[in-house]
Amino acid sequence: MSMLEATLIGMSLRHGILGLLSIRPGSGYDLLNWFQETLANVWPATQSQLYGDLNKLASDGLIEVTSTGARGRKEYALTSAGREELHHWLVDVEPNRVRRNDMLLRVFFFSLLSRDEARALLERERAVFAEAGDGMRELEKSVDWTQGPLADNGRIALEWGLRYTKMQQEWADWALEQLDTER
Amino acid sequence: MSMLEATLIGMSLRHGILGLLSIRPGSGYDLLNWFQETLANVWPATQSQLYGDLNKLASDGLIEVTSTGARGRKEYALTSAGREELHHWLVDVEPNRVRRNDMLLRVFFFSLLSRDEARALLERERAVFAEAGDGMRELEKSVDWTQGPLADNGRIALEWGLRYTKMQQEWADWALEQLDTER
DNA sequence: CTGTACATGTAATACGTTACATGATTCA
DNA sequence: TGAATCATGTAACGTATTACATGTACAG
Numbered sequence: 001m002s003m004l005e006a007t008l009i010g011m012s013l014r015h016g017i018l019g020l021l022s023i024r025p026g027s028g029y030d031l032l033n034w035f036q037e038t039l040a041n042v043w044p045a046t047q048s049q050l051y052g053d054l055n056k057l058a059s060d061g062l063i064e065v066t067s068t069g070a071r072g073r074k075e076y077a078l079t080s081a082g083r084e085e086l087h088h089w090l091v092d093v094e095p096n097r098v099r100r101n102d103m104l105l106r107v108f109f110f111s112l113l114s115r116d117e118a119r120a121l122l123e124r125e126r127a128v129f130a131e132a133g134d135g136m137r138e139l140e141k142s143v144d145w146t147q148g149p150l151a152d153n154g155r156i157a158l159e160w161g162l163r164y165t166k167m168q169q170e171w172a173d174w175a176l177e178q179l180d181t182e183r
Numbered sequence: 184m185s186m187l188e189a190t191l192i193g194m195s196l197r198h199g200i201l202g203l204l205s206i207r208p209g210s211g212y213d214l215l216n217w218f219q220e221t222l223a224n225v226w227p228a229t230q231s232q233l234y235g236d237l238n239k240l241a242s243d244g245l246i247e248v249t250s251t252g253a254r255g256r257k258e259y260a261l262t263s264a265g266r267e268e269l270h271h272w273l274v275d276v277e278p279n280r281v282r283r284n285d286m287l288l289r290v291f292f293f294s295l296l297s298r299d300e301a302r303a304l305l306e307r308e309r310a311v312f313a314e315a316g317d318g319m320r321e322l323e324k325s326v327d328w329t330q331g332p333l334a335d336n337g338r339i340a341l342e343w344g345l346r347y348t349k350m351q352q353e354w355a356d357w358a359l360e361q362l363d364t365e366r
Numbered sequence: 367c368t369g370t371a372c373a374t375g376t377a378a379t380a381c382g383t384t385a386c387a388t389g390a391t392t393c394a
Numbered sequence: 395t396g397a398a399t400c401a402t403g404t405a406a407c408g409t410a411t412t413a414c415a416t417g418t419a420c421a422g
Contacts, residue, residue, distance in 0.1 A: 011409080012285040019292040029373050042287040049410060051374060071373045071418045086292070091300050095286040097311070102195040103278040104225040104340045109202040109269070111332040117274050128280070149294040156358050157287045167350045175339050194381080212401050232382060234402060254390045254401045372419075380411080391400070 014053050016043050018062060018078060018086040023149055025066055025077035028054050038150050042157060118179055126172035133165035193279060197236050199226050201245060201261060201269040206332055208249055208260040211237050221333050225340060240265070301362055309355035316348035
Protein backbone atom coordinates (compact mmCIF):
# COMPACT_ATOMS: atom_id res chain seq x y z
CA MET A 1 0.00 0.00 0.00
CA SER A 2 1.36 3.39 -1.02
CA MET A 3 2.17 5.86 1.73
CA LEU A 4 0.53 8.52 -0.39
CA GLU A 5 -2.71 6.65 -0.90
CA ALA A 6 -4.63 8.60 1.68
CA THR A 7 -3.69 11.91 0.12
CA LEU A 8 -4.51 11.03 -3.46
CA ILE A 9 -7.82 9.18 -3.42
CA GLY A 10 -10.36 10.79 -5.66
CA MET A 11 -8.14 13.57 -6.91
CA SER A 12 -8.42 12.66 -10.54
CA LEU A 13 -7.14 15.86 -12.10
CA ARG A 14 -3.79 15.06 -10.53
CA HIS A 15 -3.95 11.55 -11.91
CA GLY A 16 -4.73 12.96 -15.34
CA ILE A 17 -1.59 15.07 -15.04
CA LEU A 18 0.44 12.06 -13.97
CA GLY A 19 -0.97 10.11 -16.92
CA LEU A 20 -0.09 12.75 -19.48
CA LEU A 21 3.39 13.18 -18.00
CA SER A 22 3.85 9.41 -18.27
CA ILE A 23 3.73 9.83 -22.04
CA ARG A 24 6.18 12.73 -22.22
CA PRO A 25 7.47 15.53 -19.97
CA GLY A 26 5.92 18.95 -20.34
CA SER A 27 5.16 22.33 -18.79
CA GLY A 28 1.91 23.50 -17.26
CA TYR A 29 1.20 25.26 -20.51
CA ASP A 30 1.79 22.07 -22.47
CA LEU A 31 -0.44 20.11 -20.12
CA LEU A 32 -3.24 22.63 -20.50
CA ASN A 33 -3.13 22.12 -24.26
CA TRP A 34 -2.93 18.35 -23.97
CA PHE A 35 -5.92 18.31 -21.64
CA GLN A 36 -7.91 20.39 -24.11
CA GLU A 37 -6.86 18.21 -27.03
CA THR A 38 -7.44 14.82 -25.49
CA LEU A 39 -9.04 14.63 -22.04
CA ALA A 40 -11.43 17.59 -22.22
CA ASN A 41 -14.48 15.35 -22.62
CA VAL A 42 -13.72 13.08 -19.69
CA TRP A 43 -11.94 15.45 -17.32
CA PRO A 44 -11.99 19.18 -18.11
CA ALA A 45 -9.16 21.18 -16.55
CA THR A 46 -8.88 24.88 -16.00
CA GLN A 47 -5.56 26.70 -16.18
CA SER A 48 -5.91 27.82 -12.60
CA GLN A 49 -6.42 24.41 -11.11
CA LEU A 50 -3.75 22.84 -13.28
CA TYR A 51 -0.94 25.09 -12.07
CA GLY A 52 -2.00 24.67 -8.46
CA ASP A 53 -2.06 20.90 -8.72
CA LEU A 54 1.31 20.81 -10.47
CA ASN A 55 2.84 22.50 -7.45
CA LYS A 56 1.07 20.10 -5.10
CA LEU A 57 2.27 17.09 -7.08
CA ALA A 58 5.80 18.48 -7.05
CA SER A 59 5.79 19.10 -3.31
CA ASP A 60 4.43 15.57 -2.80
CA GLY A 61 7.36 14.25 -4.82
CA LEU A 62 5.22 12.67 -7.55
CA ILE A 63 6.62 14.92 -10.29
CA GLU A 64 9.74 17.06 -10.51
CA VAL A 65 11.07 19.97 -12.53
CA THR A 66 13.56 18.50 -14.98
CA SER A 67 14.48 21.68 -16.81
CA THR A 68 13.64 25.37 -16.90
CA GLY A 69 13.32 27.42 -20.07
CA ALA A 70 12.41 30.80 -21.41
CA ARG A 71 9.62 32.83 -19.78
CA GLY A 72 9.90 30.93 -16.53
CA ARG A 73 8.95 27.68 -18.22
CA LYS A 74 9.21 24.67 -15.92
CA GLU A 75 9.28 21.27 -17.52
CA TYR A 76 7.92 18.51 -15.33
CA ALA A 77 8.50 14.79 -15.47
CA LEU A 78 7.16 11.88 -13.42
CA THR A 79 9.27 10.63 -10.54
CA SER A 80 9.31 6.93 -9.79
CA ALA A 81 6.93 7.62 -6.88
CA GLY A 82 4.63 9.34 -9.38
CA ARG A 83 4.75 6.39 -11.74
CA GLU A 84 3.91 4.06 -8.85
CA GLU A 85 1.04 6.23 -7.71
CA LEU A 86 -0.36 6.35 -11.24
CA HIS A 87 -0.29 2.57 -11.57
CA HIS A 88 -1.76 2.17 -8.12
CA TRP A 89 -4.62 4.52 -9.01
CA LEU A 90 -5.26 2.75 -12.31
CA VAL A 91 -5.57 -0.74 -10.89
CA ASP A 92 -6.42 -0.45 -7.18
CA VAL A 93 -8.62 2.62 -6.69
CA GLU A 94 -12.30 2.04 -7.26
CA PRO A 95 -13.60 4.61 -9.77
CA ASN A 96 -15.92 7.20 -8.33
CA ARG A 97 -19.31 6.46 -9.83
CA VAL A 98 -21.33 9.24 -8.21
CA ARG A 99 -23.08 11.15 -10.97
CA ARG A 100 -25.17 14.29 -10.84
CA ASN A 101 -27.42 15.02 -13.77
CA ASP A 102 -29.51 18.14 -13.64
CA MET A 103 -31.51 17.22 -16.74
CA LEU A 104 -32.73 14.08 -14.95
CA LEU A 105 -33.41 16.16 -11.86
CA ARG A 106 -35.66 18.35 -13.99
CA VAL A 107 -37.44 15.26 -15.26
CA PHE A 108 -38.70 14.51 -11.74
CA PHE A 109 -40.56 17.81 -11.76
CA PHE A 110 -42.08 17.59 -15.23
CA SER A 111 -45.54 17.62 -13.64
CA LEU A 112 -45.03 21.32 -13.00
CA LEU A 113 -44.72 21.97 -16.74
CA SER A 114 -47.18 22.12 -19.59
CA ARG A 115 -46.86 19.40 -22.19
CA ASP A 116 -45.28 21.90 -24.59
CA GLU A 117 -42.71 23.02 -22.06
CA ALA A 118 -41.72 19.44 -21.28
CA ARG A 119 -41.58 18.61 -24.97
CA ALA A 120 -39.30 21.61 -25.61
CA LEU A 121 -36.85 20.42 -22.94
CA LEU A 122 -36.69 16.91 -24.35
CA GLU A 123 -36.36 18.09 -27.93
CA ARG A 124 -33.51 20.35 -26.94
CA GLU A 125 -31.89 17.43 -25.14
CA ARG A 126 -32.14 15.30 -28.24
CA ALA A 127 -30.73 18.09 -30.42
CA VAL A 128 -27.79 18.82 -28.12
CA PHE A 129 -26.74 15.18 -28.07
CA ALA A 130 -27.30 14.76 -31.79
CA GLU A 131 -24.87 17.61 -32.31
CA ALA A 132 -22.41 16.20 -29.79
CA GLY A 133 -22.55 12.87 -31.62
CA ASP A 134 -21.89 14.61 -34.94
CA GLY A 135 -18.86 16.30 -33.41
CA MET A 136 -17.55 12.96 -32.20
CA ARG A 137 -18.00 11.32 -35.60
CA GLU A 138 -16.05 14.19 -37.15
CA LEU A 139 -13.33 13.73 -34.58
CA GLU A 140 -13.28 10.04 -35.38
CA LYS A 141 -12.53 10.84 -39.01
CA SER A 142 -9.98 13.59 -38.38
CA VAL A 143 -7.72 11.79 -35.92
CA ASP A 144 -5.04 9.28 -36.83
CA TRP A 145 -5.93 6.53 -34.38
CA THR A 146 -2.75 4.59 -35.01
CA GLN A 147 -0.40 7.33 -33.79
CA GLY A 148 0.68 7.42 -30.18
CA PRO A 149 -0.50 5.69 -27.02
CA LEU A 150 -3.27 8.22 -26.30
CA ALA A 151 -4.92 7.83 -29.69
CA ASP A 152 -5.26 4.08 -29.36
CA ASN A 153 -7.00 4.37 -26.01
CA GLY A 154 -8.76 7.57 -27.00
CA ARG A 155 -10.63 5.55 -29.60
CA ILE A 156 -12.06 3.39 -26.80
CA ALA A 157 -13.16 6.48 -24.88
CA LEU A 158 -14.64 7.97 -28.06
CA GLU A 159 -16.66 4.81 -28.58
CA TRP A 160 -18.17 5.42 -25.16
CA GLY A 161 -19.11 8.93 -26.25
CA LEU A 162 -20.69 7.69 -29.46
CA ARG A 163 -22.77 5.16 -27.56
CA TYR A 164 -23.68 7.65 -24.84
CA THR A 165 -24.90 10.33 -27.23
CA LYS A 166 -26.89 7.73 -29.15
CA MET A 167 -28.47 6.47 -25.93
CA GLN A 168 -29.41 10.00 -24.88
CA GLN A 169 -31.16 10.65 -28.17
CA GLU A 170 -33.06 7.37 -28.04
CA TRP A 171 -34.08 8.03 -24.47
CA ALA A 172 -35.29 11.53 -25.34
CA ASP A 173 -37.33 10.08 -28.20
CA TRP A 174 -38.81 7.47 -25.88
CA ALA A 175 -39.64 10.12 -23.27
CA LEU A 176 -41.31 12.29 -25.92
CA GLU A 177 -43.52 9.33 -26.82
CA GLN A 178 -44.46 8.91 -23.16
CA LEU A 179 -45.56 12.53 -23.09
CA ASP A 180 -48.05 11.78 -25.85
CA THR A 181 -49.34 8.41 -24.67
CA GLU A 182 -49.59 9.12 -20.92
CA ARG A 183 -51.59 11.88 -19.26
CA MET B 184 -36.02 37.79 -15.85
CA SER B 185 -35.89 36.91 -12.18
CA MET B 186 -33.94 39.18 -9.85
CA LEU B 187 -32.56 36.05 -8.23
CA GLU B 188 -31.34 34.50 -11.44
CA ALA B 189 -27.72 35.40 -10.84
CA THR B 190 -27.66 33.81 -7.43
CA LEU B 191 -29.23 30.50 -8.37
CA ILE B 192 -27.65 29.38 -11.63
CA GLY B 193 -26.10 25.97 -11.30
CA MET B 194 -27.14 25.33 -7.74
CA SER B 195 -29.16 22.27 -8.40
CA LEU B 196 -29.39 20.89 -4.89
CA ARG B 197 -31.42 23.95 -4.01
CA HIS B 198 -33.61 23.37 -7.03
CA GLY B 199 -34.09 19.79 -5.97
CA ILE B 200 -35.25 21.07 -2.59
CA LEU B 201 -37.62 23.54 -4.25
CA GLY B 202 -38.95 20.74 -6.43
CA LEU B 203 -39.65 18.40 -3.53
CA LEU B 204 -41.26 21.20 -1.53
CA SER B 205 -43.50 21.93 -4.53
CA ILE B 206 -45.08 18.52 -3.97
CA ARG B 207 -45.61 18.94 -0.24
CA PRO B 208 -44.14 20.92 2.67
CA GLY B 209 -41.60 19.22 4.89
CA SER B 210 -38.72 19.53 7.32
CA GLY B 211 -35.03 19.12 6.58
CA TYR B 212 -35.29 15.64 7.98
CA ASP B 213 -38.20 14.86 5.66
CA LEU B 214 -36.30 16.23 2.70
CA LEU B 215 -33.27 14.12 3.51
CA ASN B 216 -35.45 11.02 3.37
CA TRP B 217 -37.21 12.10 0.20
CA PHE B 218 -33.88 12.73 -1.49
CA GLN B 219 -32.69 9.27 -0.53
CA GLU B 220 -35.92 7.65 -1.67
CA THR B 221 -36.31 9.38 -5.00
CA LEU B 222 -33.51 11.67 -6.20
CA ALA B 223 -30.47 9.83 -4.83
CA ASN B 224 -29.47 8.51 -8.24
CA VAL B 225 -29.63 11.82 -10.05
CA TRP B 226 -28.66 14.23 -7.27
CA PRO B 227 -27.29 12.80 -4.02
CA ALA B 228 -27.63 15.07 -1.00
CA THR B 229 -25.84 14.97 2.32
CA GLN B 230 -27.52 15.98 5.54
CA SER B 231 -24.97 18.69 6.09
CA GLN B 232 -25.45 20.42 2.79
CA LEU B 233 -29.20 20.08 2.93
CA TYR B 234 -29.62 21.95 6.19
CA GLY B 235 -27.24 24.67 5.05
CA ASP B 236 -29.07 25.17 1.78
CA LEU B 237 -32.44 25.22 3.50
CA ASN B 238 -31.27 28.20 5.53
CA LYS B 239 -29.93 29.88 2.41
CA LEU B 240 -33.18 29.33 0.52
CA ALA B 241 -35.11 30.72 3.48
CA SER B 242 -32.96 33.82 3.76
CA ASP B 243 -33.34 34.33 0.00
CA GLY B 244 -37.12 34.20 0.46
CA LEU B 245 -37.63 31.17 -1.78
CA ILE B 246 -38.97 29.02 1.04
CA GLU B 247 -40.38 29.83 4.47
CA VAL B 248 -41.01 28.14 7.79
CA THR B 249 -44.74 27.46 7.94
CA SER B 250 -44.83 25.68 11.27
CA THR B 251 -42.57 24.48 14.05
CA GLY B 252 -42.96 21.20 15.89
CA ALA B 253 -41.40 18.94 18.45
CA ARG B 254 -37.59 18.64 18.69
CA GLY B 255 -37.06 21.96 16.94
CA ARG B 256 -38.72 20.71 13.77
CA LYS B 257 -39.14 23.42 11.16
CA GLU B 258 -41.56 22.73 8.37
CA TYR B 259 -40.76 24.55 5.16
CA ALA B 260 -42.99 25.44 2.23
CA LEU B 261 -42.33 27.16 -1.10
CA THR B 262 -43.03 30.87 -1.32
CA SER B 263 -44.39 32.26 -4.56
CA ALA B 264 -40.89 33.53 -5.35
CA GLY B 265 -39.64 29.98 -4.84
CA ARG B 266 -42.27 28.59 -7.15
CA GLU B 267 -41.30 31.14 -9.79
CA GLU B 268 -37.61 30.36 -9.44
CA LEU B 269 -38.32 26.64 -9.78
CA HIS B 270 -40.29 27.13 -12.98
CA HIS B 271 -37.67 29.52 -14.32
CA TRP B 272 -34.92 26.97 -13.66
CA LEU B 273 -36.92 24.16 -15.25
CA VAL B 274 -37.62 25.92 -18.53
CA ASP B 275 -35.01 28.67 -18.96
CA VAL B 276 -31.74 27.47 -17.44
CA GLU B 277 -29.58 25.40 -19.75
CA PRO B 278 -28.68 22.13 -18.00
CA ASN B 279 -25.06 21.78 -17.01
CA ARG B 280 -23.65 19.07 -19.25
CA VAL B 281 -20.10 19.00 -17.95
CA ARG B 282 -19.30 15.42 -16.97
CA ARG B 283 -16.25 13.96 -15.30
CA ASN B 284 -15.71 10.24 -15.58
CA ASP B 285 -12.67 8.78 -13.94
CA MET B 286 -13.18 5.36 -15.51
CA LEU B 287 -12.83 6.94 -18.95
CA LEU B 288 -9.84 8.90 -17.71
CA ARG B 289 -8.23 5.59 -16.79
CA VAL B 290 -8.99 4.27 -20.25
CA PHE B 291 -6.67 6.88 -21.77
CA PHE B 292 -3.80 5.35 -19.86
CA PHE B 293 -4.51 1.70 -20.54
CA SER B 294 -1.17 1.46 -22.37
CA LEU B 295 0.50 1.50 -18.96
CA LEU B 296 -1.29 -1.70 -17.99
CA SER B 297 -0.83 -5.32 -18.88
CA ARG B 298 -3.61 -6.91 -20.89
CA ASP B 299 -4.80 -8.74 -17.79
CA GLU B 300 -4.90 -5.57 -15.70
CA ALA B 301 -6.91 -3.75 -18.38
CA ARG B 302 -9.23 -6.71 -18.75
CA ALA B 303 -9.84 -6.79 -14.99
CA LEU B 304 -10.86 -3.12 -14.96
CA LEU B 305 -13.31 -3.56 -17.83
CA GLU B 306 -14.78 -6.74 -16.38
CA ARG B 307 -15.33 -5.01 -13.08
CA GLU B 308 -16.98 -2.12 -14.92
CA ARG B 309 -19.31 -4.51 -16.69
CA ALA B 310 -20.14 -6.28 -13.43
CA VAL B 311 -20.82 -3.08 -11.50
CA PHE B 312 -23.25 -1.83 -14.13
CA ALA B 313 -24.89 -5.21 -14.50
CA GLU B 314 -25.62 -5.12 -10.79
CA ALA B 315 -26.82 -1.51 -10.96
CA GLY B 316 -29.15 -2.50 -13.80
CA ASP B 317 -30.50 -5.40 -11.73
CA GLY B 318 -31.18 -3.02 -8.87
CA MET B 319 -33.09 -0.73 -11.18
CA ARG B 320 -35.20 -3.53 -12.59
CA GLU B 321 -36.07 -4.55 -9.02
CA LEU B 322 -36.99 -0.96 -8.24
CA GLU B 323 -39.13 -0.91 -11.36
CA LYS B 324 -41.14 -3.86 -10.04
CA SER B 325 -41.41 -2.68 -6.44
CA VAL B 326 -42.68 0.84 -7.04
CA ASP B 327 -46.25 1.79 -7.82
CA TRP B 328 -45.65 4.04 -10.81
CA THR B 329 -49.20 5.35 -10.87
CA GLN B 330 -49.05 6.92 -7.40
CA GLY B 331 -48.01 10.54 -7.04
CA PRO B 332 -46.39 13.08 -9.32
CA LEU B 333 -42.83 11.92 -8.57
CA ALA B 334 -43.45 8.31 -9.51
CA ASP B 335 -44.80 9.18 -12.93
CA ASN B 336 -41.72 11.19 -13.78
CA GLY B 337 -39.43 8.92 -11.84
CA ARG B 338 -40.28 6.18 -14.32
CA ILE B 339 -38.85 8.37 -17.09
CA ALA B 340 -35.65 8.92 -15.11
CA LEU B 341 -35.46 5.19 -14.33
CA GLU B 342 -35.71 4.42 -18.02
CA TRP B 343 -32.62 6.58 -18.49
CA GLY B 344 -30.82 4.52 -15.86
CA LEU B 345 -31.85 1.24 -17.48
CA ARG B 346 -30.55 2.41 -20.83
CA TYR B 347 -27.39 3.87 -19.33
CA THR B 348 -26.43 0.71 -17.44
CA LYS B 349 -27.12 -1.38 -20.54
CA MET B 350 -24.95 0.92 -22.65
CA GLN B 351 -22.12 0.70 -20.14
CA GLN B 352 -22.15 -3.07 -20.21
CA GLU B 353 -22.23 -3.21 -24.00
CA TRP B 354 -19.38 -0.72 -24.19
CA ALA B 355 -17.30 -2.71 -21.70
CA ASP B 356 -17.90 -5.84 -23.78
CA TRP B 357 -16.86 -4.02 -26.93
CA ALA B 358 -13.74 -2.66 -25.23
CA LEU B 359 -12.84 -6.15 -24.00
CA GLU B 360 -13.01 -7.37 -27.59
CA GLN B 361 -10.70 -4.56 -28.69
CA LEU B 362 -8.19 -5.72 -26.09
CA ASP B 363 -8.07 -9.12 -27.80
CA THR B 364 -8.08 -8.01 -31.43
CA GLU B 365 -5.72 -5.04 -31.18
CA ARG B 366 -2.16 -5.06 -29.90
C1' DC C 367 7.16 47.75 -32.63
C1' DT C 368 3.11 45.53 -31.90
C1' DG C 369 0.22 41.81 -31.31
C1' DT C 370 0.07 36.90 -30.41
C1' DA C 371 1.49 33.11 -28.11
C1' DC C 372 3.95 31.46 -24.24
C1' DA C 373 4.07 31.06 -19.31
C1' DT C 374 2.82 31.10 -14.33
C1' DG C 375 0.56 32.43 -10.57
C1' DT C 376 -3.23 34.28 -6.76
C1' DA C 377 -7.92 35.53 -4.83
C1' DA C 378 -12.66 35.03 -4.21
C1' DT C 379 -16.36 32.19 -4.31
C1' DA C 380 -19.19 28.08 -4.64
C1' DC C 381 -20.18 23.38 -4.06
C1' DG C 382 -19.61 18.94 -1.80
C1' DT C 383 -17.99 15.45 1.82
C1' DT C 384 -16.79 13.81 6.34
C1' DA C 385 -16.68 14.28 10.92
C1' DC C 386 -18.11 16.37 14.95
C1' DA C 387 -21.68 18.06 18.12
C1' DT C 388 -26.00 18.33 20.49
C1' DG C 389 -30.34 17.36 22.04
C1' DA C 390 -35.57 15.82 22.16
C1' DT C 391 -39.09 12.26 21.60
C1' DT C 392 -41.01 7.87 21.27
C1' DC C 393 -41.60 3.09 21.97
C1' DA C 394 -40.65 -1.33 23.73
C1' DT D 395 -34.67 3.29 31.05
C1' DG D 396 -32.34 2.55 27.06
C1' DA D 397 -32.19 2.29 22.09
C1' DA D 398 -33.85 4.00 17.85
C1' DT D 399 -35.48 7.72 15.48
C1' DC D 400 -36.28 12.45 14.89
C1' DA D 401 -34.12 16.84 14.35
C1' DT D 402 -30.74 20.57 13.42
C1' DG D 403 -26.53 22.51 13.18
C1' DT D 404 -21.04 23.68 12.69
C1' DA D 405 -16.05 22.96 11.32
C1' DA D 406 -12.49 21.48 8.45
C1' DC D 407 -11.15 20.26 4.20
C1' DG D 408 -11.04 19.27 -0.78
C1' DT D 409 -12.26 20.32 -5.42
C1' DA D 410 -13.70 23.41 -9.22
C1' DT D 411 -14.77 27.93 -11.56
C1' DT D 412 -14.07 32.73 -12.68
C1' DA D 413 -11.61 36.65 -12.56
C1' DC D 414 -7.60 39.05 -11.74
C1' DA D 415 -2.59 39.82 -12.31
C1' DT D 416 1.90 39.80 -14.36
C1' DG D 417 5.48 39.30 -17.43
C1' DT D 418 8.57 37.24 -21.54
C1' DA D 419 9.64 35.89 -26.29
C1' DC D 420 8.94 35.77 -30.95
C1' DA D 421 7.27 36.65 -35.61
C1' DG D 422 5.67 39.68 -39.05
